[in-house]
Amino acid sequence: MADAADFIQETLPDGSEIVRFSGNLAIASIGDLDARLHALPDSVAQIDLADVTHIDTVGAWLVYRTAQKHDAKITNADKDAARLIEAVSGVDDSAPVAPVHVSSLNRFLGEVGMGVVVAFTTLLHFLGFVGQVVKASAILMLNPGRFRWHSVVQHFDMVGVRALGIIGLMSFLIGIVIAQQGAVQLRQFGAEVFTINLIGRLTFRELGILMTAIMVAGRSGSAFAAQIGTMKITEEIDAMRTIGVVPAEALVVPRVIAAVIMMPLLGIFASLMSIIGGGLLCWIILEIPPDTFIIRLREVTPMTDFWIGMIKAPVFGAIIAMAGCFQGMQVEGNSEQVGLKTTAAVVQAIFLVIVLDAFFAVFFSEIGWD
Amino acid sequence: MADGNIISVQGLCNSFGDQIIHKDLNLDVRQGEILGVVGGSGTGKSVLMRSIIGLQEPTAGDIHVFGEEMIGKEEDEATDVRRRWGVLFQGGALFSTLTVAENVQVPLREFYPDFSSDLLEEIARYKIHLSGLPPEAAHKYPSELSGGMRKRAGLARALAMDPELLFLDEPTAGLDPIGAANFDNLTRNLKETLGLTVFLITHDLDTLYAICDRVAVLADHKVIAIGPIEDLLATDHPWIKEYFSGPRGRAARRGHAKRVDK
Numbered sequence: 001m002a003d004a005a006d007f008i009q010e011t012l013p014d015g016s017e018i019v020r021f022s023g024n025l026a027i028a029s030i031g032d033l034d035a036r037l038h039a040l041p042d043s044v045a046q047i048d049l050a051d052v053t054h055i056d057t058v059g060a061w062l063v064y065r066t067a068q069k070h071d072a073k074i075t076n077a078d079k080d081a082a083r084l085i086e087a088v089s090g091v092d093d094s095a096p097v098a099p100v101h102v103s104s105l106n107r108f109l110g111e112v113g114m115g116v117v118v119a120f121t122t123l124l125h126f127l128g129f130v131g132q133v134v135k136a137s138a139i140l141m142l143n144p145g146r147f148r149w150h151s152v153v154q155h156f157d158m159v160g161v162r163a164l165g166i167i168g169l170m171s172f173l174i175g176i177v178i179a180q181q182g183a184v185q186l187r188q189f190g191a192e193v194f195t196i197n198l199i200g201r202l203t204f205r206e207l208g209i210l211m212t213a214i215m216v217a218g219r220s221g222s223a224f225a226a227q228i229g230t231m232k233i234t235e236e237i238d239a240m241r242t243i244g245v246v247p248a249e250a251l252v253v254p255r256v257i258a259a260v261i262m263m264p265l266l267g268i269f270a271s272l273m274s275i276i277g278g279g280l281l282c283w284i285i286l287e288i289p290p291d292t293f294i295i296r297l298r299e300v301t302p303m304t305d306f307w308i309g310m311i312k313a314p315v316f317g318a319i320i321a322m323a324g325c326f327q328g329m330q331v332e333g334n335s336e337q338v339g340l341k342t343t344a345a346v347v348q349a350i351f352l353v354i355v356l357d358a359f360f361a362v363f364f365s366e367i368g369w370d
Numbered sequence: 371m372a373d374g375n376i377i378s379v380q381g382l383c384n385s386f387g388d389q390i391i392h393k394d395l396n397l398d399v400r401q402g403e404i405l406g407v408v409g410g411s412g413t414g415k416s417v418l419m420r421s422i423i424g425l426q427e428p429t430a431g432d433i434h435v436f437g438e439e440m441i442g443k444e445e446d447e448a449t450d451v452r453r454r455w456g457v458l459f460q461g462g463a464l465f466s467t468l469t470v471a472e473n474v475q476v477p478l479r480e481f482y483p484d485f486s487s488d489l490l491e492e493i494a495r496y497k498i499h500l501s502g503l504p505p506e507a508a509h510k511y512p513s514e515l516s517g518g519m520r521k522r523a524g525l526a527r528a529l530a531m532d533p534e535l536l537f538l539d540e541p542t543a544g545l546d547p548i549g550a551a552n553f554d555n556l557t558r559n560l561k562e563t564l565g566l567t568v569f570l571i572t573h574d575l576d577t578l579y580a581i582c583d584r585v586a587v588l589a590d591h592k593v594i595a596i597g598p599i600e601d602l603l604a605t606d607h608p609w610i611k612e613y614f615s616g617p618r619g620r621a622a623r624r625g626h627a628k629r630v631d632k
Contacts, residue, residue, distance in 0.1 A: 027482065027532050034489045056532040057564065061496050080565070087563045091499040333513040334466030 003053060004029045009040070017044045019066070022051035025059025037066050050076035060084035122330075129248075129326045133256065136248035148254050155258030159220045160266060167215050171270035174211060175277025178202060183285055192286050196293060199278035200301035208271035209263075209309045210357055213316040216263060217349040221324035224255050225345035228328025229338040237329075247329075256321040263317030264310050271309065304369040312360050316353050323349040374401045375434075376535055376567045377422060382431035384417055391417050393591035395431070404561055404568040406578045408613065409588030415571045416460075418588070419537055422569070423457055424448060435535070453481055455535040456528030460543065462520040464512040470498060470523045471508040477530045493530070500563075501526035502556050518549040522556070529560070535567045536560075542574045554580045575614075575622035580629075587613075 003023040010018050019040065023029065047067055052059075064085050067074050077085065102110070140147050182195040228251055231237050237247050275297070282288040288296075327345035331337045364370070377399035384391040391414040399405045409415050420426035422433055424440060433440045438451055464473050471494040478490055485493075498508050501522040512520055521541055528536060541557065542550035558581045561568055572578065578585055578599060586596040589609050595602055603614055613619055 027478075032484075034486060057496070057500070057529075058493060058532060061492060065492065083563055087500060088496045091496045091505070334511065336467040 004031055005033055005059065007033070007036075009044075012046070015043075016046065017041065018046040018048055019044055019072070020048045020051060021063065022053075024054045025052050025062070026054055026056040027058040030058060030062065033062060037062060040066065040070065042070060044070040044072050047072050047074045048076050049074065049078070049081050052078075052081060055081045055084060057084055057088055061088045064088055125330065126326055129329065130322065132248040133252050133322065133325075136246055136253050139246075140249060140253060146249065148250060151250070151254035152257050155255055156262060158223070159216065159255075159258050160262035163216065163219055163262075163266060164269065166219075167212055167266055167270050168273045170211060170215060171208065171273035172277040174207060175199060175203065175274030175279075176281050178207070178274070179278035179281035180285070183281070193288070193296070195278075195282060195286060196288070196296045197300045199275060199282075200297045201305055203271045203274040203278070204301060204305040204309050206357070206361075208274055209267045209313050209316065210353070212263065212266045212270040212313070213320065213353045214350055216259065216266065216317070217320045217323075217346050217353065220259065221320045221349045222342045222346050224321060224324030225328040225331075225342040226338055228325055229331035229341050232329065232331045233333075233335065233338065252322075252325040255325055256318055259317035259321035260314045261317075263320075264313035267309055267313040302369075304364075308360070308364050308369060312357065315356065319352050319356065320349040323352065375399060376401050376436060377569065378432075378434040379418075379422065380432045380434075382418070382421060382433065383429040384414065384421060384426070385429055390591055392421075392428075392431075395588075395592045397586060397593050397596070399567060399569055400584075402561075402565065402567055403583040404557070404570055404581050406582035406585040407569065407571045407588065408573070408578065408585060410609065413588040414591075415588055416539060419539060419569065419571060423455070423537060424452070453477070453531050454533055455537065456531065456533035457537040458521070458524045458528045458539065458541060460539045462512065462524035464520060464523055464527065466512050469509045469511055470503070470515070470526065471495070473512070473523060473527045474498065474530050477527065481531065494526075497526045497529055498523075500529065500560065502552070518545050518553070521545065521553065525556075525560075529564070532564070533566070535569070538568060538570045538572075540571055540573060542572065542577055547576075550574060550576065551580070557581055575619055576625065579622050579626035 005021070005023045005025045007019050007021045010020065012018055044066070047063060049055075049063065055063075060081065063074065063077075063081070066072065074085065179195055179199055182198040183192055186192050186194050186198075228237070231251075237251075240247050240250060279290055279293045279297075282293055283290060324345045327341040327348070331341050375398045377397070379395060379397040382392050382395040382397075395418070397418070407415050407418065417426060421428045421431075422435065422440070428441065431441070435451055436454060440448065440451065443451075464470070465476065468476070471491065474494040474497050475490045478485060478493060495505065495508060499505065503519060503522050503526065507515065507519060507523065512523065515523060525538075525541075538557065542553050545553060554577050557568060557570070560566060561581075570577070570582065582599070584597055585599055585602055586593050587602065587607075587610055588594070589607070594607055595605050595610060599614070602610055605611075614623070
């Protein structure tokens with residue numbers, strides 16, 4: 001394979017040009033031959049292959065292409081060369097390899113249009129999906145025997161138990177941050193003791209639940225989308241339908257129920273860990289002993305704060321699970337879709353959770369739970 | 371390679387935990403032949419192929435491809451050998467986010483980054499043509515193709531580097547009989563046109579009769595028989611007897627005899 005492919009150009013007595021190829025016309029040794037062949041003058045009338053030692057399909061293609069372009073005659077092709085040139089000929093040159101290029105304005109308009117269409121169809125599909133889940137839940141309530149307890153318990157484990165470590169650590173650290181920042185700011189007014197108000201109220205009312213929801217969306221919402229999306233690609237969901245299993249009953253309802261039940265429990269746990277973190281910092285920095293901290297906490301944190309958190313948590317859980325399962329069901333075609341839909345599930349879940357959280361904040365203030 | 375063997379496997383052992391797949395397996399693949407590999411499910415046909423192409427480190431044994439020892443080879447030296455073969459996986463294993471033409475260009479771009487994109491497109495186009503796909507398949511995504519077309523697209527990618535050796539893992543599985551017969555013809559024609567050596571794992575008796583020069587039978591952790599089908603029919607190993615003389619085996623044989631008569 002040492003001899004690189006090459007060609008020389010000669011002028012024949014009758015004035016026409018001949019191209020003589022030599023060496024190993026193979027993919028590994030053609031080098032810059034392609035570019036040089038493009039630069040040949042139009043007057044080439046003959047291509048000679050007498051000095052070619054070896055040829056593969058890439059070499060045959062270059063010879064064939066050059067011959068076609070100049071309408072030249074191929075001479076002295078040995079049996080291998082003739083066979084390969086025959087094999088690569090007959091390709092339809094006009095078929096585009098890449099999708100047709102469109103102007104940037106057209107593409108922009110097209111993308112805007114597609115965006116609008118996708119937004120509306122997604123909304124429509126989501127409504128249909130919610131309807132399916134409600135219907136499936138109603139059927140399961142009427143036929144409790146069909147309820148998949150095993151699957152629900154398994155998701156309790158995945159969504160709840162296995163999240164305890166990371167959610168506990170995160171909440172503990174957030175409690176410390178709230179307490180530390182509160183202490184620094186409130187000290188300027190000599191009102192350090194209000195740090196406890198800050199920790200107690202913020203934790204139960206807002207941050208404990210919100211941070212838990214974000215963590216559950218990242219951990220479990222994404223997992224739901226990826227699991228269901230992969231099942232969609234491997235035709236497992238089609239198989240379920242054929243067997244007579246309703247995917248909404250078997251896949252979606254257990255996940256939603258697991259998330260709805262686990263979110264409040266994780267929320268309480270997260271709030272407690274925040275309080276412990278905050279209390280620890282108060283003890284160390286503000287020298288408030290734990291028993292004083294707890295007495296003060298019970299004085300300043302109304303029970304309604306706890307209930308607000310407990311009302312929000314299951315709603316957030318339902319939203320996260322529904323967004324995850326819905327996006328998983330939207331997967332079609334290839335593996336890239338699984339990634340895209342998983343991202344979409346997390347982004348949508350967190351966005352919706354924060355929008356609803358704002359709504360809840362206004363609502364509970366209006367009804368006097370402040 | 372002086373002895374004309376493209377692949378030479380000696381004393382190959384493979385095991386997963388306690389489960390022994392291969393024990394002291396020997397196999398030679400000769401230059402320019404289509405070797406069919408058959409065996410019951412779980413006899414390690416795919417493991418054998420994966421061992422040869424380096425996706426699976428064997429427990430023991432020697433594997434020579436193009437006369438070069440493949441076991442324990444440095445990664446970049448192994449790459450030099452790898453570019454001389456093409457592999458068609460069972461499901462096609464096309465990259466689902468790339469079009470067929472882009473799939474064919476992947477190995478070319480990897481090994482020859484200097485090729486102009488025009489040339490890459492031309493090469494992809496004629497490889498797709500060689501694989502018997504219509505030109506409009508070039509810019510389709512694998513999910514838009516039928517099973518048979520996906521196999522052909524996988525074959526086009528396997529042929530991208532003008533390999534000397536082609537590995538096919540159950541190429542006709544899941545194809546209708548007409549599609550399977552067409553694929554067999556394609557394999558035979560490509561082998562003759564491009565001068566390929568083909569290592570073919572199959573369950574398809576028609577394929578064995580139609581295109582294989584020799585057949586290797588895997589059982590009892592090794593190759594128990596290898597040779598042209600006529601020779602295998604003469605052996606009295608129970609599995610081989612049952613395989614070739616069962617109802618399907620007899621039907622394939624009759625079909626083959628008829629085609630030969632014509």
